[in-house]
Amino acid sequence: MSGLPVTDRTYSGAAIAAPTRTPLTWRIRKYLGFVFISPWLIAFLAFDLIPTASAFWYSFTDWNVISGSSNWVGTANYREMIEGDRLFWPSVRNTLYYVGVSVPLGIVAGFFLALLLNTKIRFQGAYRTLFYLPAVVPTVAATLLWIWVFDTRNGLLNRALGVVGVDPIRWLTSPDYSKQALIIMSLWSIGGSMVIYLAGLQSIPEDLYEAADVDGASWLSKTFRITIPLMTPTIFFNLLLGIIGSFQVFNAAFIMTGGGPVNSTRFYMLHLYETAFQDSRMGYACAMAVALFMVVLAVTLFVNWSSKRWVFYS
């Protein structure tokens, strides 16, 4: 049943009913939608808009819940971020490193996995379920599991590496490996994006491949000439979600390393968390939150703008 023409007609449902209705019910009906969306509207105002707006306001104050001070300090918080806070830039660098490595790796691995699973193979459903499984494991449980896998002395990873003669690596206690450990853990749950790619792959018309087969195209050239160009919207979507999500990486680092060793996993969110909930410097924390908000907004707009150059919308 094609719903489209019907949709257009009844979207202004009141209009078609109008001849038989009185103008009064017509007018009330026009605002009935507000009754339906009112719970969300209240929640949006109370829990989204007002808190976000206050964050902007408080970012210009020295608001501290312990000392009780709350004075207008202009741009002092933002200046402190740039030149005063010695942990600010390390946290930015850590976060950029994490985003820069885990997002591309996740996209390549997830896409590759989806390509493999999109072929006509046996046990396709079983493989898909298995690869998706880690994406449903609760974060805290998953993190504890990986802490144990990364354990220097008895961990699974070092045992496996020991078999091939690699000396034990201090995954979580050496600043050289801590970020890598978190990235490895993030790759464990690429099943989530794999499923999105699979759905995209299945929506590519079969006749395109058949036409290419007639021309004798190889699997590789079909992948690069048909599959990847047609998948760019989905890749774009995953890229955006991946970047936004990774900028806010928190749970794994908070539970696993607490920001250490030597601040090597002190990510932006972790620094913000400690500023707000350990140092009680709410004003400065709000400034950091606003800065992150601006960066996420800028990245979203940039990815969106650049997508016009490489995303193929049929």
Next chain:
Amino acid sequence: MPDRLKRINPAHTLLYLILTTGAIITLIPLVWTLSTSLHSARDISLGAQTWIPTPAVWSNYREAVDILPFGRYLANTMVLVAAAEFGALVTCSFVAYGFARLDFPGREPLFLILISTMLMPYIVRLVPLFVFYGEIGWLNTYLPLTIPDLLGRNAFYIFLLRQFFRGIPFELTDAARIDGANDFRIWWTIVMPLAKPVLATVAIFAFQSTWDDFLGPLIYMGGDPNLRTLAVGLYQLKNTPGGDNLMPYLMAMSILTMLPVILIFAVGQRFLIRGVTMTGLKG
């Protein structure tokens, strides 16, 4: 061409090899966790862990549950889950009906705002909300993690439901309208029963994300030990001094907190995958 399908194809062999290796790598940490949870603490600290523990120390599970007020944590988690489910299935659905089936001034801009709240970093709201909740006496109560959900704050669920509601043929609802049904009735008696598949999707998402939430319960309710959820309790157990000796218990608790989500995933996989893909394709 037909021959290629019948004979053993080296490309296919390679494919199975890669996929099976990948599947094993994915699964091994979970198996290792299960194995750890069935070892004695002594064996673990001595590094004497084997894949199959002999004998399997099933009592670890009972003891792990006793170390923590497990029942209490489970009850706290379930309170939040109940609120999230009600909010997702009833309130979000109600709101989605407004966006999908009714015409009102400003609908499109409001919907755009709704969508944009999905991309907003939650941290921006976190600090002001924390202080605000403190001022109105909501800190260390269930309220910060139930009231917003009950009011249908979750834009993602509203979005998913709206997409589905839009696809329901208008003839169905028009017929009811001619019979004198108003929109509340149409929503509850016609749209809701038809929307069971997408409601299942949303219900699974709501369960998973509430069960998984860590930062929210930690910040808003973590100050009261009686209000810890399973996620927060598990984290606290890990941070207990001498946590290394607790490894089998930690792993047992991890397995226990994984079980419900994995079970739900097994039962509702169809709905879950559909939801995940709906998000992807509408991007």
